Amino acid sequence: MTILPTTRRALLVGAGATLVVPRLVVPAQAASAFAPTETMRGGSNNYRPDAPLVDDLGTGFLMYGTVLKAGTGEPLPNTRIQIWAATPRGGEREPSNHGSVLTAADGTYRLEMAQIVPNFGQAHGHLAYDDAAFRTVFLRPVMDSASDTTLEANFILAPA
Amino acid sequence: MRRAVAVGAWAMLAGAILAPLAIAAGSPWLAGRDPVYIIAGFAGIAALALLLAQPLLAAGYLPGLHPVQARRWHRMVGGGILLGVTVHVGGLYLTSPPDTLDALLLVSPTPFSVYGVIGLWSVVLTALLVAARSRMGLRPAIWRIVHNALAVVVVISSVVHALMIEGTMGAWSKALLCALVLAATAIAILHLRIVGPLLKKR
Numbered sequence: 001m002t003i004l005p006t007t008r009r010a011l012l013v014g015a016g017a018t019l020v021v022p023r024l025v026v027p028a029q030a031a032s033a034f035a036p037t038e039t040m041r042g043g044s045n046n047y048r049p050d051a052p053l054v055d056d057l058g059t060g061f062l063m064y065g066t067v068l069k070a071g072t073g074e075p076l077p078n079t080r081i082q083i084w085a086a087t088p089r090g091g092e093r094e095p096s097n098h099g100s101v102l103t104a105a106d107g108t109y110r111l112e113m114a115q116i117v118p119n120f121g122q123a124h125g126h127l128a129y130d131d132a133a134f135r136t137v138f139l140r141p142v143m144d145s146a147s148d149t150t151l152e153a154n155f156i157l158a159p160a
Numbered sequence: 161m162r163r164a165v166a167v168g169a170w171a172m173l174a175g176a177i178l179a180p181l182a183i184a185a186g187s188p189w190l191a192g193r194d195p196v197y198i199i200a201g202f203a204g205i206a207a208l209a210l211l212l213a214q215p216l217l218a219a220g221y222l223p224g225l226h227p228v229q230a231r232r233w234h235r236m237v238g239g240g241i242l243l244g245v246t247v248h249v250g251g252l253y254l255t256s257p258p259d260t261l262d263a264l265l266l267v268s269p270t271p272f273s274v275y276g277v278i279g280l281w282s283v284v285l286t287a288l289l290v291a292a293r294s295r296m297g298l299r300p301a302i303w304r305i306v307h308n309a310l311a312v313v314v315v316i317s318s319v320v321h322a323l324m325i326e327g328t329m330g331a332w333s334k335a336l337l338c339a340l341v342l343a344a345t346a347i348a349i350l351h352l353r354i355v356g357p358l359l360k361k362r
Binding site (some may be wrong): 016041042044046061085087088089090091092093094117118119120121122123140142146 | 183189191192193197202252255256258259267268269273288295311325326327
């Protein structure tokens, strides 16, 4: 099931118009055996579907992580992860801040990019798995410090 | 001598308002930002800085101002704060509609945005309260209590909002400005609404 960002927002709005919805803070690796990673709140903001495959999005900063299959925990090779963030090149809507990478045989991915800078008050990145084989997941990891030069984001994907 | 004190007081107020703006103008994070985002950010800083002038004008602490003048300035600065907040939120919307809508609808992942939204609506309510002052028929004493209660909400929510944000403001100038805004608001309200009336009664 693909949850479109607008639908998701409308859904949250409906549920949370009066009460404050609890924060969807999900540890990257859930305690139970390879439970699927949940989409993070705001994860799909400024998403541009089908970001081109790139060698890098600049230099000086590393986005990395592992992509596993839910339940079994087996690494998922050749899986497309889309990445975007605000950098000195521009904001999250700047096309040169959007790119895709494929995971290696061991399920890991890495993308060198320009330094992520605080945007809307928090230094954070955006990542998406948005292809046919598994359920769509949008992540929005927050950096501990704006001077960090790496950011890890892991996916555990459930079959679509 | 009196004149020197007055000039000093006004210079300190001008410095307290302008220094945080000047320091933010040197932020390295401005490099990748669109002009609209930069304007939105500075409108927010300006609105926060103007909060410092409001209690000082309301309580008549600024030397050389006739009370009628001070009242007029208080109202104009209030309009300035409303304008600043409007440009802040409008500019953020143009910069990133989904992030701004999430904040306005209280579904944002950032914990500070809820304080910004509380501040926004408190400023809007204050403007309505001022605009409808004569029509509402509230007793002046009650009107003042409502106005002051809203002002306290505006100040506290704005300060929390600003302190939690990692943005272009310098950490020290932001903390100092926030401390001054809190202190000026607390002193003016205690003086005008609690200590003053008690002394008058005796």
